[in-house]
Amino acid sequence: MTRPYFPPKGLSVKFALTITAVVAGVAFTIGAVIVTLDWQRYQTELESKALLLAHSVAVTAPDDILQNDSWSLYKSLKNMANDASDGMQDTKILTGMIQDPDGNVLAHLNPGNNPLGMPLIHSGEVETRFFTASKEVRVPTILNTDISVKGFLEAVAPIYSDGKLLGVVRVRLSYKELYQKAQRSSFVIIGMTLALVALGSFLGTMISRRITKPLTAMTEGIEAVSSGELSDIKPIPVNFDDELGVLANAFNKMAKEMVEKKSLEEQIAVSEKLVALGRISAGVAHEVNNPLAGLMNCIDTLKKHPDDPELVERYLPLLDKGLNRIKNIVESLLIELRTEEAHGTDNSSSLEDLRDIVVSEINDRDIILNWDNTLGEQVLINRRRVQQIVLNLLKNSIQALPDKGVVSFSTRQNSDTIILVVTDDGPGIPAQYKSQLFDPFFTTKINGTGLGLWIVYRLAESMQGVIEVESEVGMGTQFKVTLPLIELST
Amino acid sequence: MNKSWLTAIWLSVLLCISMGHNTRAESLETAEAVEPIRFGLTAVVVRENLRFLDQWAHYLSKKMSQPVEFVRRRSYREVMDLLVSGSLDFAWICGFPYVQNRDPEFIKLISIPVYRGNPLYHSFIIVHKDSPYQTLDDLQDKVFAYSDPDSNSGYLYPQYLLAEKGTNKEAFFRQTFFTFNHAETVEAVAERFADGGAVDSYIWEYLQEFSPELATKTRVIKQSPAFGFPPLVARLGVDFETVWQMKNIITGMDKDPDGRKFLEGLKLDGFGDPRPDLFDNIREMVASVRAAQPGGGPVTYGTEVNTGITE
Structure with missing residues (x-):
């Protein structure tokens, strides 16, 4: 009796699929949470960095602006950028600048394209909006949080001296490195999740095999019992101490007893047949023997008196009756034979x-x-x-x-x-x-x-x-x- | 090279120097009870070679049998102030401060460096090598970097050029600033923070060799006539013996193997005898610039002409 090891709707497949699904669900949920938290953490870190950078420049800027010391302003901007690229591996400064309240450049990290004392050359609607917003802030602030649109984060720090706005420091950090960092950790987490799922499905398969293997063997055994092929029942290996082991033990015991019982029944049947045969033989012998004794007596008497017509006349019907009885018995015994013919x-x-x-x-x-x-x-x-x-x-x-x-x-x-x-x-x-x-x-x-x-x-x-x-x-x-x-x- | 790293090195070296000097000063003080000779420098000379300056100070100390220490200040004005107050004994200043009228005079020329065979150098007007500017006129309404307001090559010469043109020198450039350091003027131009700048030819050529990544990004569009090289001066109050000894040691460095080593580091041939007439053309420039100024008054120390702030 062969059957597929994993019937498509079998318990083993259901078990494995369920465990895999549960593990996958849990792993993916945790993974998604970690990825989200990671991303938020990275973003917060980046924002803090940007604010710190902008602030660091803004702190030293008032004196330089008041003394019109453009070179010192530029150097503090450059030092900020150098510090940022040295100390923060995952941070890339897209640009940094100091503007006066009229929007003229006091210092810019890309001085070649943004001449000193002039408005920004690449000034569009977005740039105008940013600059306007940056003049409104009183403390270092993140302006652009809509990262998906711009791909950068802008921190602005106002430069105040005695309540007068001297200018604004604007630092733009790229989100690209952040994306890459988040992507790297996402890959790790996805990899770990998939590994967990694989492990889960492997364990699921193992567990379901472990559970269904004895069940399959027992099913085969029970089918053998129901079709009477008791010799087909193989003992189920008992490898476990748990309920399955107990079940397998009980089944093995039952199967063994059934085999014994069947052989006992077969022996009984054989002996019953012999008994029946003996009873039939005894019955036939008895039934036939009864009239035979009378018949023998009649024949003996007739032999002794062969010439006595009276005896013949008296005994012949008796002989006839006795033989008929024997004939009836034989006919009855052969009734099957007769009816087979008919x-x-x-x-x-x-x-x-x-x-x-x-x-x-x-x-x-x-x-x-x-x-x-x-x-x-x-x-x-x-x-x-x-x-x-x-x-x-x-x-x-x-x-x-x-x-x-x-x-x-x-x-x-x-x-x-x-x-x-x-x-x-x-x-x-x-x-x-x-x-x-x-x-x-x-x-x-x-x-x-x-x-x-x-x-x-x-x-x-x-x-x-x-x-x-x-x-x-x-x-x-x-x-x-x-x-x-x-x-x-x- | 990384700036913050340099700053760290700079600070630690400075610390070592001062500590070293203190120890030496103490030991000498107990033995001979001598004050160290204080030698003033500005960053206009050579900025990055602090270890070199330390060794040179050690060399001079040994020769003088008296501790010599270099005192660095950001600007010539500060060095001059220290000289006048008696806090410095010697200083390496520029031709422009030297030719200023001082009343009373408080410094004396002791030696002039010899560079490439002559005690002369030039002022270079430089621009970025990729820029279209070919003359000073092209730099009108542009950003210009000066070195030190008391620097001949880094300030006086371009001022003179503007005065010669008869233009309003305050309005010619859109914006100007001081870097107080020829090397940083080169940096400002190389990074296009300034469109043009005025630098010392000696420093510019020195940087071509030792800091080519910045210096080769600049190009000279105007070279001044030869000027007397920035001279070494002594404060008048320093005793004759010390000045004579210092002058001999300095001018004799080219005859001494150790001294030649320092001269090589400075890219100088040696230190020569003073020739005050070398600075005559600087005096003339001062006069021209003064004449072109609205007030036209004499430029002397104590007057607020160059404050380091351009309005």
């Missing part, structure tokens, strides 16, 4: 032929027969066998019934079976006899052969039929024989 089929109306035989069997006893044969003429039956079954059951009931008893015969038809029911309100079958009911030569009647029900059993069995008996002492007995329709039609 494969003739007929429509079910042939059951009606039995009615007269049964009535004659009742003879003049005070017994009521209810006859309710509803099978239509289109239903074909094996006439000889079915007739024999019904006749034997009816005769059995009639013999068991006391006077004023009622015996009923009825038929039913289902989609693929016909059901024959014989019911009586006789004394019922004592419980202790029920197991021997269909044994050959088992009888409770003085003159019974004990073969009637045995024949019913053999015939029903030959047609894959089922016999159900319901009986209660003092209430009556019902025999229900269910025969497959297809078998009847052939």
Whole structure:
């Protein structure tokens, strides 16, 4: 019995997928949170740096501006930029400048393109807006936080002396390095997340395999049990101390016991067969032996008096009777053989032929027969066998019934079976006899052969039929024989 | 080279120098009880070679049998102030301060450096090498960097040129500023912070060799006539013996292996005898500039002519 190791809808796949999904969900959530926090932290750091840089220039600027010392202003701007590039690896100053309140350049990190004492050459609407905003601030402030638009961050620091605005320091830091830094840490986090997911799915697979492997083995074992192939059950390896191990142990124990039980049953069946065979042999010997003794006596007497016609006349009927009895017994034993030969089929109306035989069997006893044969003429039956079954059951009931008893015969038809029911309100079958009911030569009647029900059993069995008996002492007995329709039609 | 790093080195070296000097001064003080000879320098000379100056001071101390220490000040004005107050004994100043009228006179010329065979140098008007400017006129309404307001090559000469043109020298350039250092004037021009600048030819040529990354970005568009090289002066109050000894040591450096080493470092041939007439053309320039000034008064120390602030 082979099956895919991971059936697509199997527990193992579901387990693995669930664990993977849970691990992935948790890992990705944590990863996303870390990435977001990282980004925020980097951004805050960058803003602090920018503010610090702008502030550092603004602190020393008032004297230089008042003394018109452009060179010192420029040098403090340059020193700020050098300090920034030395001390902060991930920071790149895009530009830095000092402007007077009219917007003229007092110093610029790119002096070649931004001449001293002139307005900024590349001055657009955005630049104007920034400059206007920078004049409004009283403390170092971050102006551009909309990083996605500009790709830089601008810190401005006003230069005040005695409450008079002398100028503004403006420092622009690139976001590119920040992006790259965040990207690098994101890659690390994504990598770790994927590794976690991979680990999770691996563990999930391991756990589900570990759980479902014994389950699969047990399923196979149970299927083997249900199909009767007990030899197919292999013991499930018990590797664990947990519930699965206990289950596997219990299953192994059960399977072992079932195998033992089956072999025991087989032995019992064999011995029962031998017992039945012995009982049949003993019965045959007994039944045949009884008349044989009388027959031998008759023959002995006739030998001694071969010329006595009176004896011949007296003993011949006895011989005839004794031999007939033996013949009946043999015929009964061979009934199966006979009915095997008679494969003739007929429509079910042939059951009606039995009615007269049964009535004659009742003879003049005070017994009521209810006859309710509803099978239509289109239903074909094996006439000889079915007739024999019904006749034997009816005769059995009639013999068991006391006077004023009622015996009923009825038929039913289902989609693929016909059901024959014989019911009586006789004394019922004592419980202790029920197991021997269909044994050959088992009888409770003085003159019974004990073969009637045995024949019913053999015939029903030959047609894959089922016999159900319901009986209660003092209430009556019902025999229900269910025969497959297809078998009847052939 | 990195500026902040240099500053750190500069500070630590300065600290070492001063500590070294203190120790030496103390030991000498206890032995001979002598005050150190204080020699004033401005950053106009050579800015970056502090270790060199330390060794040179040590050399002079040994020769003088008396501690000599270099005192650096940002501007000539500060050096002159220290001389007049008696805080300095000697100083290496510029021709322009030297020719100023002093009443009473408080300095005396002791030696003039010999550069490339002559005690002469020039003023260079420089621009960025990629700029379109070819003459001083091209720099009108541009930004101009001066060195020191008392520097001949870095201030007086361009002032003289403007006076010669008859233009209003305050209005000719859009903006001017002082770097107080010829090397930084070169830097300002090289980085295009200034469109033009006036520098000492000796320093500019020195930087071509020792700081080419900046200096080669500049180009000379005008060279002045030869001027007397910035001279060494002694304060008049210093005793004759010390001045005579110092002069001999300095002028004899080219005959001494150790001294030649320092001269090589300074890119000088030696120190020669004073020839006051060397500075006559500077005197003439001062007169021209004075004549062109609205007030026209004499330029002397104590008058507020060059404050270092341009309005």
